[in-house]
Amino acid sequence: MKIQSIAKLAYSFNPIIKLLPKSMQVKLYSYARLKFMDKFVTNTSVSFVPDSKWQRTLWGLKFQSPLMNSAGMFKNGDGYDLAVSQGAGGYIGGTSTYNPRVGNTKHDIKLPFITLPNSHISINTLGLPNLGDEILSKKIITNAKTAPIGWSLMRTPDYEEHIGMENLIKSLWMYHDNPQIDFIEINESCPNISVNSENITNRLVYIAEHFLSKRNRHLPVVVKLSTDIGSEVLKQILNILFQKRYDGVNLGNTSTNYSLMRQYISPGELGLYDYYTKNFSGGVGGISLRDNSLILCDEAIKYREFIKPDYEFHVLRSGGIFGLDDIKASIEIGVSMNQWYTGYFTNYLQKGDEVYKSVFSS
Numbered sequence: 001m002k003i004q005s006i007a008k009l010a011y012s013f014n015p016i017i018k019l020l021p022k023s024m025q026v027k028l029y030s031y032a033r034l035k036f037m038d039k040f041v042t043n044t045s046v047s048f049v050p051d052s053k054w055q056r057t058l059w060g061l062k063f064q065s066p067l068m069n070s071a072g073m074f075k076n077g078d079g080y081d082l083a084v085s086q087g088a089g090g091y092i093g094g095t096s097t098y099n100p101r102v103g104n105t106k107h108d109i110k111l112p113f114i115t116l117p118n119s120h121i122s123i124n125t126l127g128l129p130n131l132g133d134e135i136l137s138k139k140i141i142t143n144a145k146t147a148p149i150g151w152s153l154m155r156t157p158d159y160e161e162h163i164g165m166e167n168l169i170k171s172l173w174m175y176h177d178n179p180q181i182d183f184i185e186i187n188e189s190c191p192n193i194s195v196n197s198e199n200i201t202n203r204l205v206y207i208a209e210h211f212l213s214k215r216n217r218h219l220p221v222v223v224k225l226s227t228d229i230g231s232e233v234l235k236q237i238l239n240i241l242f243q244k245r246y247d248g249v250n251l252g253n254t255s256t257n258y259s260l261m262r263q264y265i266s267p268g269e270l271g272l273y274d275y276y277t278k279n280f281s282g283g284v285g286g287i288s289l290r291d292n293s294l295i296l297c298d299e300a301i302k303y304r305e306f307i308k309p310d311y312e313f314h315v316l317r318s319g320g321i322f323g324l325d326d327i328k329a330s331i332e333i334g335v336s337m338n339q340w341y342t343g344y345f346t347n348y349l350q351k352g353d354e355v356y357k358s359v360f361s362s
């Protein structure tokens with residue numbers, strides 16, 4: 001049975017799943033996601049190449065289009081051939097950490113996750129499960145490279161911050177030493193592990209001193225921030241990014257602003273939304289991020305135009321991307337690259353492996 005058919009079949013059970021106790025619903029969604037992803041990442045696809053008018057060149061790297069997966073879809077570096085043959089503009093693996101992590105178990109549920117299909121929202125409390133950088137930094141090897149490969153990393157939360165930072169630097173060098181990796185994304189926005197967000201400036205300076213300024217090959221580094229940060233903090237962080245010559249910013253990640261996100265939930269799914277966010281916390285992704293990601297990207301682009309850095313600095317958008325209209329809105333304000341997660345799987349249910357083709361053929 002095709003993997004898309006399995007997903008569709010599972011989806012058709014939604015009206016029945018909704019009748020179950022909420023704890024059981026969370027258990028089912030979490031289990032189904034795990035099983036689905038195991039098969040999905042090793043799936044193969046027919047080949048689609050978006051028309052050349054969609055090509056984008058960022059930092060000298062040629063992307064097939066301005067749309068690719070966002071971090072967390074291929075946590076352990078699988079799925080490159082799948083993504084690129086479906087027509088993804090590029091690929092990003094991770095987020096990974098220096099040490100392997102099993103991720104969260106809460107209320108006896110391993111890697112909690114739900115989808116709210118009518119609201120086009122997903123919520124996850126995975127907590128960065130991954131095999132660790134020692135293994136993952138050597139894993140990506142492909143002979144048929146047709147689109148750039150990025151890697152997302154984060155400081156491990158399993159050590160004190162200063163040790164976590166030393167380890168992050170070691171990890172960065174590991175990916176630096178794998179010539180297949182074309183760019184790096186530093187995840188400063190995972191809502192599922194507790195981090196001290198006040199220290200972000202210090203961390204960015206530290207990374208710049210110990211890695212950015214010492215790179216000895218072309219390896220652009222972008223920083224992924226949450227849209228929850230708001231305009232003022234965004235400007236403060238952008239000042240550091242420009243000063244330290246980071247290569248871009250990605251806005252944003254899932255949100256923990258549950259009261260703000262709640263307005264986007266359809267009435268029939270509010271019960272599960274409230275139950276999940278109260279008992280599992282987690283990051284909210286999907287349509288509820290669409291406006292905020294666009295607004296913050298616009299602010300970042302305008303601020304870049306104001307500061308006029310004397311080097312190539314790109315603004316990437318992640319959050320609430322569901323189709324061509326979103327890509328066009330991004331292009332209009334000057335976003336260089338879009339990444340999708342919830343929107344990808346929403347489309348995948350309908351279009352299967354033609355998920356990129358359905359966006360770029362119209």
Ligand SMILES: Cc1cc2nc3c(=O)[nH]c(=O)nc-3n(C[C@H](O)[C@H](O)[C@H](O)COP(=O)(O)O)c2cc1C
Binds near residue numbers: 253
């Ligand atoms: C199940 C799941 C796992 C995710 N894991 C990561 C991750 O490891 N690193 C990361 O930077 N973002 C992660 N994200 C956030 C997505 O990359 C994306 O930024 C966010 O979901 C907003 O995009 P969307 O509205 O298209 O879902 C994850 C999201 C989901 C739903």
